[in-house]
Amino acid sequence: MAVFARPRQAFVIAGVLGLALSAAACGTGNDKGSSSNADSAECAAYDKYQGHDGKKVTIYSSIRDIEADRLDESWKQFEECTGIDIDHEGSGEFEAQLGVRVDGGNAPDLAFIPQPGLLKRFADAGKLKPAPADTKAQAEQNYPADWLKYSTVNGTLYGAPLGSNVKSFVWYSPKQFQEKGWTVPTTWDDLIKLSDTIAATGMKPWCAGIESGDATGWPATDWIEDLMLRTAGPEVYDQWTTHGIPFNDPKVAEAVDRAGTILKNEKYVNGGFGGVKSLATTSFQEAGVPITTGKCALHRQASFYANQWPEGTKVAEDGDVFAFYFPAVDPAKGKPVLGGGEFVAAFADRPEVQAVQTYLASGEYANSRAKIGDWVSANNKLDLANVANPIDKLSVQILQDKSTVFRFDGSDLMPAAVGAGTFWKGMVDWVNGKDTASVLQGIESSWK
């Protein structure tokens, strides 16, 4: 503070700082210029994206950590060949912060939005740019119509899907099953019978966890959605996610109670963690891990759970852990699959942004990303040979299977206040002992 007591002194200091500054400025002359090597052989595939050398495209997503590293790697060659600099930023606060940035006039060029509901909100508000013709062509060519409808608002396509995941999986330990002589169930009744058999041995068959930071509750909503698809069928499911039927419809209650026969059954849960209530505080990342220590046998979770196993766990049909398809309740109604994924939506329509958007919708990108590992997409150009992980392979097979009835994660389709709000919180209360009727009533009343 004494600095300001004597103005003259302040100037001296400013002068010294200035000198230091210019000295430092000399030291930072290594500004990276554009460095596209468009003429090399491996760049031939990127010819149609050329002409944007030195441009920058920002991408915002909820993808972080190792997954973010892999993203950067997946478009590295594209960047080198086209000279476009892709600046990806992943944040755990993605859903909330994207809104803030868009409202604040600081939107990213592209965003990987995992919730069609959120995408619709931005599209309705006129913030999103419709997918350019090239992107649209790629998207229609490469992705099933089932998927594109989720990024289509009022007849306009706003972006192509990117990564996907299959949620209708039950994880188990092939080793454990073999030792104990259990077999993988293919019907709902078999699944319950197996659970009873396991419970009779004194072990709790199921383990689950719905704690996930500020998204706590979502794993339970996946259960409900999977069962809605199974007990009520895809058409009712669509009505449910669009509020065509009320949230407390008897059909929903039936699905929730059906989930309750497992999740709220003290004999069945929660292997390795305690009683039913421990579901609420067990993090979804940890929830399936007791399978590796033999403390539980079954864990219903999406394909991406493959990344959560402790180091050294072999994920394979003959390995330490693997997953089987979550059986249908009524096999006559077909084989419904619940899944999720993200969509590449654009807030800018500069040519280089469109180039990146089109590239991300292409088969080349899907294969480039899949080669790096642990990635699934509904992109039908995706070559199974590039998918190393057996569970990913299984997922891709299911997604590309023409007979699959695919439905998107329902909570991601609902308005955020429900899908990422009262539905999550309602499930937490439900697991924590509240009865089905009042939970559903509460969620219904919040849906306006």
Added chain:
Amino acid sequence: MEFDFAEEQPKFLMLMYGLIAFVAVVGGLLLLLDVVPAWFARRREAQLVAASASGAPLPRRRRRREGGMALFFLLPTLLLLTIGLIVPAIRTTLLSFMDSNSNDWVGLRNYGWMFSENSIVRVLINTLVWVLLVPLVATAFGLIYAVLVDKARFEAVAKSLIFLPMAISFVGASIIWKFVYAYRGDGQEQIGLLNQIVVSLGGEPRQWLLESPLNTLLLVVIMIWIQAGFAMVVLSAAIKAIPADIVEAARLDGVSPWQMFWQITMPSIRPALIVVVVTLSIGTLKVFDIVRTATNGNYDTNVIASEMYNQAFRYGENGQGSALAVFLFILVIPIVIYQIRNLRQQREG
């Protein structure tokens, strides 16, 4: 160990720019305020000299007006407050009367929603619990501790330990306490301290953060844990500042320690108490990270600031989020009125 220091250089450069800007702005402002009036004073002096030389009547000395000068002192603050807080506050108030997309006016609907939705009423009640408990308990604790530790041998160390949590972020503190409240099933080894204590006393481990209303109190404990140090340091300083002769005189009058505390200590540290309670109350009303990190507002633990964030940013319900924010403004009015009274007394006294 592949940490490349050269990459960090632009940051230091930027920091230096910042410091230069600081020196330029603040130094410049002071210089300006110093030079300009001095120049006017010199001119006035010259006028006076000239006037007296020519025998003309002296120009009337103007009444000292400080408004202009004060404006310069206040200028940076007022400018920044307008951009950073006043405009947003007005905007928020307007938004609270609009729908979720801020397109149409909806009158008082958002406020109606606030008081009719059970879960939100719960949020309001929780906030009330917080704002009553935290300042009260933290201040009381701080005061008692300040008295206890006064002149004790380990005073400095003990005070530092109590103050330590202040240096930890709310998020960090919540993580620490989540660790304390952690739960493992009956029969397994506990990793949470609280459950370990319960188990070793023969009890059953409990899911602390799930049991309402106990869980709200457990979260309040985190806030008190953080803020008690602040109360203690301020109050301890105030106690030490009580003039020794007053204390002596009272002691010689045979005043009991109890009377001493109420008749001498309390009145003397009243201004300090006010600072502490006001600061803690406002801080508590705005508490956000603790609830978010520890329970994310589940299990009936949510408070206004956190629900407001959810409504406005996660659910896209701008109107409802803003209404909650406005309710926060309203809650602080009693404190403001109290502050006005204080200021009046101070000006008179």
Added chain:
Amino acid sequence: MTTATPTIPAGTQDTTAPKTVAGRVRKRLNSRTATLVSIVIALLWTVPTFGLFISSFRPEDEIKTTGWWTFFGNPQFTLENYQEVLFGRSSSSGQLASYFINSLAITIPSVLFPLAFAALAAYALAWMNFRGRDWLYIAIFALQIVPLQMALVPLLKFFSTGVTVGGIQVLPAWDLVDEQKFAQVWFAHTCFALPFAVFLLHNFISQLPGDLMEAARVDGATHPKIFRTIVLPLITPALAAFGIFQFLWVWNDLLVALIFAGGGNETAPLTVRLAEMAGTRGNEWQRLTAGAFVSIVVPLIVFLSLQRYFVRGLLAGSVKG
């Protein structure tokens, strides 16, 4: 009683010695108990932090399966957590070193600016005569309650699109990239800190003896001169006190940095990184514990070294003198 010790100057002798032996013992006991109790409380207060500290040196498996107190029965010590958190280069480990520098670059100017501006404002509000000054002070005080969450969007708009009044661009957009974004964070933190800073410093400055100011005015000193030569030296402790507060607040802030600095390692501070680690890696306790401690170290050093001023500053501000 009053006549019992009239000749002994206060402070040179224990004038408070109780008359009776029992009284003496009780007083002894009391102060002993008081000391004991206060030490026990201080230790209890530290237990949660201590647990985290111990955990940060334990191997991953141990942290996840057993309580930290078992460390004493079965000490397994490792520095790996710190190594990984501080210097690991893959984005899944911490890289905290880089974020650490960001935190410093954000914090220092964010403390200095509000400090200077608030001191000027507080002086004007306390010692200059102009109309409406009390109401202005109350208004600034009340602004403390504006939740900064609600200020994020308008402020971001201010940075990214500038200010337009009636279609005319009054102020341009800032258009900052990479480390230049620090400036936005400084600006935002300064705005948010001012109400509390003015409140605290006004409390202090208004209690300075009035005759001191009057004397200076009589000598012909102008307000800027009084501010520089008389007020500033006197309020150094208060400035230090608020400085610490603001330092702790900025250093520990998550939300402001998240919005105005972005999440990359060019600009994001430690807290943003820590939150990311907790979020994606909710179960990676070993990284969290070590990371948390890295972020605590600096505020702790600042606090301990400035503690003296802190106490004095607040003290003088809150007690009439």
